[in-house]
Amino acid sequence: MNPALRTGLILCFAVAAAAAMNLQLGAVNLPFTAVLLGLQSGHENYFIVHELRLPRLLLALIVGASLALAGVLVQGVIRNPLASPDLLGVSQGASLAAVILIALYPEVSSLWLPVVSLLGALAAAMILWLLCGRHASPIKIAITGVALAAFYASAIDFVMLTRPQNLNDALLWLTGSLWGRSWEQLWLVLPAVALMPLAVGLCQRLNLNNLGDDYATTLGSAVPQTRFMALALAVGLTAASVAVCGPIGFIGLMAPHLARRLVGGRHQRLIPVVMLTGALLLLLADLATRIIKPPIELPAGIMTAILGGPYFIYLLKKVR
Amino acid sequence: MSLPWPAKYLVAALLLLVCGWVSLFTWSALPITAHEALNALIAPQPGSVVQTVVLDLRLPRVLIAAIVGACFAVAGAVMQGLTQNPLASPGLFGVNAGAALGVALASIFISWQTDLLLPGAAVIGGGCAWMLVMLLGAAWQPGAERGRLILAGLAISALCAAITRASMILAEEQARSVITWLTGSLANVGWDDYSRLWPLALIGLLAATLLTPALNLLSMGEDQARNLGLRLGRIRLLASLTALVLVAAAIATAGAIAFVGLLVPHMARAWVGPDQRKVIPLSMLLGALLVVAADTLSRGVVYPTETPAGAILALIGAPFFLYMIRARS
Numbered sequence: 001m002n003p004a005l006r007t008g009l010i011l012c013f014a015v016a017a018a019a020a021m022n023l024q025l026g027a028v029n030l031p032f033t034a035v036l037l038g039l040q041s042g043h044e045n046y047f048i049v050h051e052l053r054l055p056r057l058l059l060a061l062i063v064g065a066s067l068a069l070a071g072v073l074v075q076g077v078i079r080n081p082l083a084s085p086d087l088l089g090v091s092q093g094a095s096l097a098a099v100i101l102i103a104l105y106p107e108v109s110s111l112w113l114p115v116v117s118l119l120g121a122l123a124a125a126m127i128l129w130l131l132c133g134r135h136a137s138p139i140k141i142a143i144t145g146v147a148l149a150a151f152y153a154s155a156i157d158f159v160m161l162t163r164p165q166n167l168n169d170a171l172l173w174l175t176g177s178l179w180g181r182s183w184e185q186l187w188l189v190l191p192a193v194a195l196m197p198l199a200v201g202l203c204q205r206l207n208l209n210n211l212g213d214d215y216a217t218t219l220g221s222a223v224p225q226t227r228f229m230a231l232a233l234a235v236g237l238t239a240a241s242v243a244v245c246g247p248i249g250f251i252g253l254m255a256p257h258l259a260r261r262l263v264g265g266r267h268q269r270l271i272p273v274v275m276l277t278g279a280l281l282l283l284l285a286d287l288a289t290r291i292i293k294p295p296i297e298l299p300a301g302i303m304t305a306i307l308g309g310p311y312f313i314y315l316l317k318k319v320r
Numbered sequence: 321m322s323l324p325w326p327a328k329y330l331v332a333a334l335l336l337l338v339c340g341w342v343s344l345f346t347w348s349a350l351p352i353t354a355h356e357a358l359n360a361l362i363a364p365q366p367g368s369v370v371q372t373v374v375l376d377l378r379l380p381r382v383l384i385a386a387i388v389g390a391c392f393a394v395a396g397a398v399m400q401g402l403t404q405n406p407l408a409s410p411g412l413f414g415v416n417a418g419a420a421l422g423v424a425l426a427s428i429f430i431s432w433q434t435d436l437l438l439p440g441a442a443v444i445g446g447g448c449a450w451m452l453v454m455l456l457g458a459a460w461q462p463g464a465e466r467g468r469l470i471l472a473g474l475a476i477s478a479l480c481a482a483i484t485r486a487s488m489i490l491a492e493e494q495a496r497s498v499i500t501w502l503t504g505s506l507a508n509v510g511w512d513d514y515s516r517l518w519p520l521a522l523i524g525l526l527a528a529t530l531l532t533p534a535l536n537l538l539s540m541g542e543d544q545a546r547n548l549g550l551r552l553g554r555i556r557l558l559a560s561l562t563a564l565v566l567v568a569a570a571i572a573t574a575g576a577i578a579f580v581g582l583l584v585p586h587m588a589r590a591w592v593g594p595d596q597r598k599v600i601p602l603s604m605l606l607g608a609l610l611v612v613a614a615d616t617l618s619r620g621v622v623y624p625t626e627t628p629a630g631a632i633l634a635l636i637g638a639p640f641f642l643y644m645i646r647a648r649s
Binding site: 082131139140142143144146147148150151154155157158161162163249250292293296298299301302303305306308309310312313316317 | 456467468470471472474475476478479481482483485486489490578621622625627628631632634635637638639641642645646
């Protein structure tokens with residue numbers, strides 16, 4: 001069998017296994033049969049399985065996949081292994097906008113969250129673009145992004161701490177958690193699902209882009225256009241996931257590197273595999289947050305940071 | 321300004337005194353006049369409510385803010401002198417996050433209490449984090465890339481902050497107190513905090529002052545400094561320990577206040593030039609001034625709620641950091 005296909009299948013199995021574990025384990029551990037029965041309404045476990053764990057599982061799949069995909073698009077376009085939406089401040093920009101909305105206008109419907117966080121993410125991406133210009137080195141882009149992210153993060157802290165009455169709502173976003181999410185939030189993240197096929201359509205152009213601007217232009221690819229579309233997709237994917245879960249760090253950085261190790265850099269293979277990898281990472285992180293010390297839950301963003309921090313250091317040693 | 325340097329000191333000290341005085345009476349739940357605040361210091365009358373507020377709540381808070389500011393600023397100045405890196409500061413090199421992790425773990429897992437427990441844990445945590453950042457960023461090698469060091473600091477900080485939050489949530493703390501403490505707040509300090517803070521801070525500040533000639537030599541480059549008879553290894557160890565003690569004393573009292581250590585030494589250098597013998601004392605004054613001012617503002621931004629002083633400083637400091645990166649690269 002084709003090795004890339006085999007890797008993909010193995011990953012599919014891993015995601016399915018992790019998903020099954022996510023449905024079974026938690027504050028109450030259920031055997032697998034109980035999970036299956038709990039999917040039917042009226043059963044004693046219906047509430048736990050259908051109302052709590054299933055939407056959360058689906059969210060983890062979608063958010064993990066979109067963050068990872070956004071990471072691949074950003075890394076592919078600016079050819080910078082240290083780039084990802086959260087390191088460039090795009091996630092923090094989106095969540096700053098979301099936190100401002102929650103804290104200052106608590107009466108506004110949460111349906112506006114994706115729109116507002118999309119605006120925040122776009123603004124953050126524009127500011128970074130203006131500050132760095134076209135020909136900046138990878139390290140410079142990364143530290144400018146980090147500095148911007150630090151600024152947005154301190155602004156988030158400021159807004160939250162000056163409005164303590166809305167702190168708990170805002171905290172749900174800030175920490176990057178999947179806790180307490182229900183079917184309602186699943187609708188908010190659907191735009192991300194709609195964007196995913198568009199990324200697949202960009203595969204061929206992204207491959208050409210990897211050859212370098214000159215080659216890609218010679219081969220008939222409109223490089224600036226590709227770059228713009230890929231970045232816009234990445235911003236949209238990030239904004240949609242931030243709107244429901246807050247900034248979950250390091251998945252957009254880790255998943256693309258892991259996926260490239262598994263199947264190499266061709267985007268036709270890379271994109272499906274990276275989505276599976278991202279979903280798997282977030283599923284495992286979310287699972288770990290629930291089973292470390294039930295019934296207390298840690299935000300998933302903390303687990304991904306504990307995993308991702310060391311991985312980032314490893315990458316930093318490797319990138320020259 | 322073309323003042324002679326003693327006059328600059330005087331200006332900074334006067335500003336600090338005025339700011340401290342303003343901080344004694346503004347934004348209080350109980351109305352206090354400027355005159356009453358002054359009276360409480362000069363001619364204390366026992367039994368007066370206003371005076372109790374000034375002497376037991378406000379005064380320790382102002383003093384602690386001043387000392388904490390001086391500690392962070394001098395720690396930043398020492399780190400910048402030691403590493404010859406203009407971006408060196410406790411916040412960016414992971415020392416703050418590491419020290420906060422040390423304090424969090426010690427207060428969760430160690431039940432016996434001594435005055436030195438939290439500062440000690442902060443020294444160990446901050447020291448480990450700093451060493452890791454320096455090793456990963458290859459900071460001692462000549463021609464080390466500054467951006468890499470900053471990114472290593474970021475990664476270590478993110479890791480430490482995640483573990484800190486996780487351990488505090490698992491220890492069933494309230495989310496609000498965690499955030500307030502992590503951003504650095506002076507809202508709940510009193511005289512007993514003051515008596516724990518000042519001996520350590522005094523030791524650290526004195527040591528930093530004594531180290532200034534050696535730091536001056538270091539600024540000529542390592543080879544030159546060695547030729548002039550400087551023992552590099554010993555100076556590095558002493559200076560690192562000094563910076564760590566300063567940061568640890570401040571963090572154990574007020575939590576991690578970011579960007580003071582980055583901002584203030586640059587302000588001081590812009591004002592009196594690169595001589596460390598002038599920069600470090602001026603950093604003390606300016607750092608104290610900055611934190612006292614931020615703390616006063618922190619009470620007024622959303623009166624009557626307290627905003628942590630660290631949140632305000634971060635809001636000022638982060639754009640400055642951005643400016644520094646763009647100016648240097």
